[in-house]
Each structure stands twice: as structure tokens, then as C-alpha cells.
Amino acid sequence: MNETILKLENITKIYSNGVVANRDINIEFRKGEIHSIVGENGAGKSTLMKIIFAIEKQTNGKIYYKGNEVHFNDSMEAIKNGIGMVHQHFMLIPSFTVAQNIVLGSEPKKGVFIDMKSAIAQTQELAKKYNFDVDVTQKVSSLTVSAKQKVEILKTLYRNAELIILDEPTAVLTPQETEALFEQLKYFKETGHTIVFISHKLNEVKQISDRITVIRNGETKGTHDAKDVTIDQLTELIIGRKLENSYDEFKKPVEDAKVILDVAGLNYAEKGVKKLQDINFSIKQGEILGIAGVQGNGQEELIQIITGLRNKQEGVIKIDGVDVGGMSIYQKRESGLSYIPEDRMRDGIAAEASIADNMISTYYERSDLSGKVFLKTKNIHNEAKRLIEKFSVKTKSENDKIDSLSGGNIQKVVVAREWNTNPHLMVAEQPTRGIDIGSANYIHHQLIDMRNNGSALLLVSADLNEVMALSDRLLVMYEGEIVAYFDSLKGITESQLGLYMLGVEHQSEEEIRGAVYE
Structure with missing residues (x-):
């Protein structure tokens, strides 16, 4: 049995507004395994990863890393101790080269100056070691999506990450690019790295994982060997019911x-x-x-x-x-014409406005919602309540600000609004x-x-x-x-x-x- 590299013990996170994101989470991550975390939006996966990476602090519970209880002050301290995270939205500077992005903040120096020759040599060697086909002298702006992802992973490896958290790493990859990434993840595993894999794509989770932990409503619903659980069983554990296989x-x-x-x-x-x-x-x-x-x-x-x-x-x-x-x-x-935009936060909503206002923002001039001078507030709220109920938007009130909702619920509001225009x-x-x-x-x-x-x-x-x-x-x-x-x-x-x-x-x-x- 592999040794435990990271252990979460009774991790609970309660935000200042009273929302319980995690409740008594217990998970052990083993050295040299690919361990997936699955669950719905709002289930508490992201919060848990932020706690591991020291972006957030748990309210209760303990974290043990390499056998010792740890209290990292911030993500920089987590990185120094060998924990890396590749975020879903890449954090790269487009005008910098691959090498400059990889060494940023940890540049090799020659006296007081950055030694770019050494940076290029080190990053080229690193890419070669892990079979990444990347030209480190290229600007990031010229790279494909899959190449940018490789750069993000190389950034964590350059900082000697032993445990790497990957958040939705295959979201924009082709099947062939996904297979290539999986080959590299298997190689990381063989060289002793631990991969924490976050994804909604259960077929990929099943394919790549050694073990899978399900989180629902902030609580774990068990950790399973990937070979012993089916996709249908995972789906039922994640959402609490069965889904049809075809539309x-x-x-x-x-x-x-x-x-x-x-x-x-x-x-x-x-x-x-x-x-x-x-x-x-x-x-x-x-x-x-x-x-x-x-x-x-x-x-x-x-x-x-x-x-x-x-x-x-x-x-x-x-x-x-x-x-x-x-x-x-x-x-x-x-x-x-109706339109559900790709970026719901940038193009789909007014973040500071209420759910009700967002629900009618593309058709507020409709005669039942707008008078000659003033909007018909009562009708707007009734319409918003109807759509909230129909689309099962999880909220206390249509008056709540839309940015208080989870990503999935924000998307339901956008779809409800566009659906409502027939x-x-x-x-x-x-x-x-x-x-x-x-x-x-x-x-x-x-x-x-x-x-x-x-x-x-x-x-x-x-x-x-x-x-x-x-x-x-x-x-x-x-x-x-x-x-x-x-x-x-x-x-x-x-x-x-x-x-x-x-x-x-x-x-x-x-x-x-x-x-x-x-």
C-alpha cells in the first residue's frame, strides 16, 4: 500500500454569511496515485482545493502533509512545500516566452540580474524530462490551448511540486490532446507525483483515476477504487438520482x-x-x-x-x-434571436444586479413588465419567481445578487432568460x-x-x-x-x-x- 502524502481530517469550512461549503471532509491522498474529486457545482470541491493550496483557511479540521500537521499561510508557502495547482483558467502572461512564464518569481540569477540563458536551459531540460514537446523560446500568445496547459504544468514541476491539483484540465482539449495529457499524467504518477484531478467528465475520470472521491452538498460520499465503480453509480452518488443515457x-x-x-x-x-x-x-x-x-x-x-x-x-x-x-x-x-454566451460572467449577466433584474434584462420593455414611465416591479418579481421555480435555481430570493449564486445556478438564470423569449x-x-x-x-x-x-x-x-x-x-x-x-x-x-x-x-x-x- 502506498504511503499517504496528504491527509484531510474533519475539514469544515463555514463562510461569514453562514454558508457551509465543506462539512467534516476526510480524504487521504497516496503518493504516486491519480485521485479524482467529483461533484456538482457548489458541492464544495473548489473550496476544498483552495484550502489544500492555502488560498482559503478551514474553519475546523486538520491537514497533514508528509505525516506532519501543516498550517500554510498562503499559496506561496504551499508551493515551496511541494504543492502545485493548475487552474482551469490559465494564469500566463501572453507577451512573455514559455521560459519566462515558467520561471516567473523564481528566476535564476547571475549576480543581481536574471540569467535568461540559464532559464532557457533549465526549462528546456525540464520539458525534455517530462516528454513535453514545447519550444520554451516561443511567446505564450502563439501557443495552442493544449500547449498553454503544458506550460502551466511545467510551472508547477519547475517549483518541484510533488502533489499537483489539476482543475478541469481537459475542458477545451480534443480527444487526441486528452489522450496525450493522460499519458503524461501516468508518467508523473510513475515518477512518484500525486495528481489530484478535478473534472465533470466522468468517462475521463474513470479512465485516468486510481481512486475517486465523491462530494455532495459539502460532504464526502465515499472514496472508491476506479475499477470498482461504474459511471452510472458515480452519477447517482454525485446528484442523488439516475440520469438517462440518451436524449x-x-x-x-x-x-x-x-x-x-x-x-x-x-x-x-x-x-x-x-x-x-x-x-x-x-x-x-x-x-x-x-x-x-x-x-x-x-x-x-x-x-x-x-x-x-x-x-x-x-x-x-x-x-x-x-x-x-x-x-x-x-x-x-x-x-x-436569443443567445447564451460562452462567458456567463462577462457577457451573460450584470453581476451587481439582482437575479430578478437579470432574468428580464433582455426583454424588460415587454408590455407586461414595463409601463410608459416605470417598470412594473410586481410583475417582474412574479416572472422571476416563476422562472426560478421552473429552472430549479437554488436561491433564497429573487432579490439576491446574482453573483451570490454558484456557477451552475448563474447559468440556469441565463438559460431561463433566453428560453423565456420563445x-x-x-x-x-x-x-x-x-x-x-x-x-x-x-x-x-x-x-x-x-x-x-x-x-x-x-x-x-x-x-x-x-x-x-x-x-x-x-x-x-x-x-x-x-x-x-x-x-x-x-x-x-x-x-x-x-x-x-x-x-x-x-x-x-x-x-x-x-x-x-x-
Whole structure:
């Protein structure tokens, strides 16, 4: 049996507002294992990781590291003692090189000056040791997402991390990139490192883990050997109930469906660099068209042009047969467009406003909500209460500030608001990123409900499980082009899609032309 490197004993965290994030958590992490922590958003995973990494302090309980009780004052002290953390949102300086990012704060010196020659040599040696194919002299701004992640991991290894916490490390990776990362994690394990792996992707958790701990409502629901527990059992432990395996049975055909969105000849360049090249597709009522692709391959520009957040250069976009190219965002919404943005905190909500205000922020001018001079406050609150109940938003009151909610509940508010406009066209961009399996399942059902009621849905997601489970038809984008089109997903595997996402495969023009309804 492997020795215990980290032991959490009766860890409890109660915030000043009375919220209990963790309650009597007991977990042992062994040297040289991959140990996953799974649970819903708001279950207490992030708080627990912050306590281990000394960003937060526990209210009660003890932490033992290498057999000794520890009281780290801050994350710098945790790092000095061999604990590293790779956050979901990378903490890199784009204008610095890989080497500069890796050594930042711990630079080798020659006298009083930074010895960059030594920094490059040390970081190159480190990358070689752990089989990371990274050019340490490159600027971070030029790297792919998977390469940036490697840099983050190398940062922790440079500081001699023995225990590494990885928060949602595969969120934006292709299947092939995920497999490559897993090979490296297995190598870390073999060289004596301990990996704490946080993820909502249970198939990956099952594949990579030695042991898995489930947290629900701030309490542990057991630690299991990965080989002894199924994905269905994990799901039930995480959310307290079973989930269906397929959405197909919930989808209903829409009769006499007409084309809602028509995109033709769309081209867009930025500073002379082509971001979108000859994009053509259409979507009918009652269907979900998915777009798969590694982040940064034109999906963001495409969505922003369709929704009016960015001006197009060439091409035509029609909603319900009407050219909306010159319309304002308000006019596009009036024509039946709704939008779930990728970044809910930046683009989806007003963080300082109440839940009620956020619930109606895109249609507050509706006659039942707004009078000639004043808003109809009572009606607004009744509408917010109705949506809170329908979408199972966990809150004490619609008057609470929206940023007091967990990520999953904030996303439910955004989806509820957009669902409530009865859209002709719903553009859903990463609709469940970073939220738990229960909340994601609920949101998926609401998207299918819109589809069944005659909306056309454009779904963009970096999560291949999601895009394959929900989509009726699917496009793949690579370097601003549509490189593949599937009018059915039956028999299509994630690995096949991954080859198109990486630019290894490319369909013929004739096959891709099938994405347009003639």
C-alpha cells in the first residue's frame, strides 16, 4: 500500500454569511496515485482545493502533509512545500516566452540580474524530462490551448511540486490532446507525483483515476477504487438520482419545418489574418445544428457576427428569410434571436444586479413588465419567481445578487432568460461549460424543449460528449473553415471528429455543401 502524502481530517469550512461549503471532509491522498474529486457545482470541491493550496483557511479540521500537521499561510508557502495547482483558467502572461512564464518569481540569477540563458536551459531540460514537446523560446500568445496547459504544468514541476491539483484540465482539449495529457499524467504518477484531478467528465475520470472521491452538498460520499465503480453509480452518488443515457427519446419531429437561419458566403479577416473563410450553412425549425472544434478556430468570430457583437465583412446572414446584417443587437433580438454566451460572467449577466433584474434584462420593455414611465416591479418579481421555480435555481430570493449564486445556478438564470423569449433562433455557446452533471442535464432538456417547440438551435461546444448528444446535424471547424459536415451522428466516434478538429482530415467541398438547405 502506498504511503499517504496528504491527509484531510474533519475539514469544515463555514463562510461569514453562514454558508457551509465543506462539512467534516476526510480524504487521504497516496503518493504516486491519480485521485479524482467529483461533484456538482457548489458541492464544495473548489473550496476544498483552495484550502489544500492555502488560498482559503478551514474553519475546523486538520491537514497533514508528509505525516506532519501543516498550517500554510498562503499559496506561496504551499508551493515551496511541494504543492502545485493548475487552474482551469490559465494564469500566463501572453507577451512573455514559455521560459519566462515558467520561471516567473523564481528566476535564476547571475549576480543581481536574471540569467535568461540559464532559464532557457533549465526549462528546456525540464520539458525534455517530462516528454513535453514545447519550444520554451516561443511567446505564450502563439501557443495552442493544449500547449498553454503544458506550460502551466511545467510551472508547477519547475517549483518541484510533488502533489499537483489539476482543475478541469481537459475542458477545451480534443480527444487526441486528452489522450496525450493522460499519458503524461501516468508518467508523473510513475515518477512518484500525486495528481489530484478535478473534472465533470466522468468517462475521463474513470479512465485516468486510481481512486475517486465523491462530494455532495459539502460532504464526502465515499472514496472508491476506479475499477470498482461504474459511471452510472458515480452519477447517482454525485446528484442523488439516475440520469438517462440518451436524449434521442425526448426529441420530437417538427412538421413543415422552414429554414430559420441561413448563412451564405461569410468571410471575415482581422489585421490581414483570415478568421472565417467561405462559411455556408442553414438550420431549420426543430433541429439542433452543432459546431465542434478546438477553441480558437473561428467559432467565436462566427457566433459574434451572427449575434451582432462583431461586424461581418462579406456574406449574408438571414433569420426567417430577412437579411439581418445591418441590424442592431436589439433589432436582431426583436427578429427572434436569443443567445447564451460562452462567458456567463462577462457577457451573460450584470453581476451587481439582482437575479430578478437579470432574468428580464433582455426583454424588460415587454408590455407586461414595463409601463410608459416605470417598470412594473410586481410583475417582474412574479416572472422571476416563476422562472426560478421552473429552472430549479437554488436561491433564497429573487432579490439576491446574482453573483451570490454558484456557477451552475448563474447559468440556469441565463438559460431561463433566453428560453423565456420563445426564440425563433437560439445560439447556445458553451451552454454548460464548467457546470455540474445535474445542472448540465437540466439545461440540455430545456434546449431540446425549445427544439421540440419549433426553435432552430445553433450549438457551439468544446465538449464533444455534449455536442454529439444534442445535435441532429454537425459541422466541424478548423482554422476558420468548415472542414466536415455530418447530417447524422449515428456511427460517428469522438476520435473521428478529433481528426477533423486537429486538421488531419478534411471532407470534400461536395460533402460540406450538404450543410446548406437548398
